[in-house]
Amino acid sequence: MPDLTISRIVAREVLDCRGLPTVQVDLTLSDGTVGRADVPAGRSTGSGEARELRDGGTRFGGFGVRAAVENVRDRIGPALAGMPIASQLEVDRALLELDGTPDKSGLGANAVLGVSLAAARAAAAAAGEPLYRHLRRHAHVLPVPLVNLINGGKHASNDLDFQEFIVMPVGAESLLHALQMSTEINLALGEILLARFGKVALNTGDEGGYAPPMSSPDEALGFLHEAAERAGYADDVVYGLDCAATHLYDEASGTYTVDGERYDRAALIELYDRLIADYGIVTIEDPLHEQDFEGFAELTAATGIQIVGDDLFVTNPGRVAKGIGQGAANALLWKVNQIGTLTEALDAADLALRSGYRVVVSERSGETEDAIIADLAVALDAGQIKTGAPVRGERTSKYNRLIAIEEELGATAVYPGRSVVRGPELVA
Ligand code: PGA
Numbered sequence: 467m468p469d470l471t472i473s474r475i476v477a478r479e480v481l482d483c484r485g486l487p488t489v490q491v492d493l494t495l496s497d498g499t500v501g502r503a504d505v506p507a508g509r510s511t512g513s514g515e516a517r518e519l520r521d522g523g524t525r526f527g528g529f530g531v532r533a534a535v536e537n538v539r540d541r542i543g544p545a546l547a548g549m550p551i552a553s554q555l556e557v558d559r560a561l562l563e564l565d566g567t568p569d570k571s572g573l574g575a576n577a578v579l580g581v582s583l584a585a586a587r588a589a590a591a592a593a594g595e596p597l598y599r600h601l602r603r604h605a606h607v608l609p610v611p612l613v614n615l616i617n618g619g620k621h622a623s624n625d626l627d628f629q630e631f632i633v634m635p636v637g638a639e640s641l642l643h644a645l646q647m648s649t650e651i652n653l654a655l656g657e658i659l660l661a662r663f664g665k666v667a668l669n670t671g672d673e674g675g676y677a678p679p680m681s682s683p684d685e686a687l688g689f690l691h692e693a694a695e696r697a698g699y700a701d702d703v704v705y706g707l708d709c710a711a712t713h714l715y716d717e718a719s720g721t722y723t724v725d726g727e728r729y730d731r732a733a734l735i736e737l738y739d740r741l742i743a744d745y746g747i748v749t750i751e752d753p754l755h756e757q758d759f760e761g762f763a764e765l766t767a768a769t770g771i772q773i774v775g776d777d778l779f780v781t782n783p784g785r786v787a788k789g790i791g792q793g794a795a796n797a798l799l800w801k802v803n804q805i806g807t808l809t810e811a812l813d814a815a816d817l818a819l820r821s822g823y824r825v826v827v828s829e830r831s832g833e834t835e836d837a838i839i840a841d842l843a844v845a846l847d848a849g850q851i852k853t854g855a856p857v858r859g860e861r862t863s864k865y866n867r868l869i870a871i872e873e874e875l876g877a878t879a880v881y882p883g884r885s886v887v888r889g890p891e892l893v894a
Pocket residue numbers: 507508509510511512629708710776828829830831832
């Protein structure tokens with residue numbers, strides 16, 4: 467393994483769950499071992515994210531990634547050929563140098579990330595180890611899933627402004643049990659929504675959660691509670707939101723629109739206080755827009771619950787450091803494609819964890835069947851993963867990989883359950 471080198475890198479366009487093209491990379495080592503990785507894509511993106519390269523024009527509606535694929539084949543491949551695979555840091559450093567821009571617009575973040583992740587996969591395969599074990603010798607903690615059962619915002623064709631209404635099965639005994647609970651709650655939710663709204667309520671959003679015809683966050687949270695109760699898990703779950711508030715914010719007026727009402731920062735914080743008290747919410751992601759570090763700090767101090775920075779941090783160590791300095795949020799949403807290399811993403815996570823921040827490993831709304839984030843969540847010892855509803859192949863591939871890891875770990879596997887919850891006890 468120490469003297470294995472990169473011999474060949476190829477890439478191709480494949481389709482993600484929205485039917486849009488994305489980059490798939492195969493990286494071959496000198497002993498013939500191949501590492502493959504697919505690159506995910508966001509829809510409600512932060513402005514500070516690394517830049518993916520899209521072709522524009524009419525082909526694939528402008529979403530083609532032929533140029534990124536060519537960059538992997540013609541520029542990255544020849545430059546990395548002969549490099550030792552043993553150090554991810556060296557591989558990623560070479561990628562950064564070759565790209566030469568702060569936002570990966572030189573080669574495209576989708577080209578860079580595909581190679582970075584394929585290199586990690588190849589190194590693990592050559593060592594004969596699962597990726598989670600290769601990255602962390604003593605990895606044995608499964609993540610609690612943040613299961614997104616009702617979709618809104620940019621992920622759904624309904625009038626819910628908040629993007630994700632989440633259930634966390636913290637009372638489960640294992641990851642598999644957590645998924646059983648999630649599915650039973652989801653089935654109950656389907657019945658309840660069908661009875662209330664008719665068939666239209668069973669349409670789903672980008673991450674597989676229901677996208678019912680409603681606009682009020684109270685209504686969505688009320689239905690989640692009812693579903694958990696009907697499924698018999700009222701005391702075993704806690705609740706969360708991803709507000710994706712950058713996309714609800716009007717810069718000109720300095721206000722957010724939720725359910726037809728305008729809120730300034732103070733009023734929105736009041737709304738969150740009420741929702742936390744009424745529904746036992748223990749985690750809120752992007753409650754305010756992506757530049758409002760000060761507001762994040764105020765909310766974090768005031769609520770005591772988990773406040774997660776997604777668009778706020780964009781998995782960027784610099785922005786995470788700024789947030790830590792101000793006390794903005796107390797958890798990092800961790801998406802490797804926001805920054806573009808595994809090494810930088812690991813740096814962001816390390817920095818967060820060292821400073822007492824939690825890390826929530828996350829999918830993007832545009833995923834393929836590639837389940838790499840399951841291994842990364844276990845490798846990071848993150849304790850939390852957000853990978854959509856427990857339906858549709860691009861979401862279940864991650865859950866299914868976690869089930870396999872849990873089985874592989876056997877008696878050493880730990881499901882952290884309630885210990886991941888921070889702040890005031892929930893209202894059951
Ligand atoms: P995105 O959404 O992948 O569309 O950016 C996910 C999220 O906001 O957490």
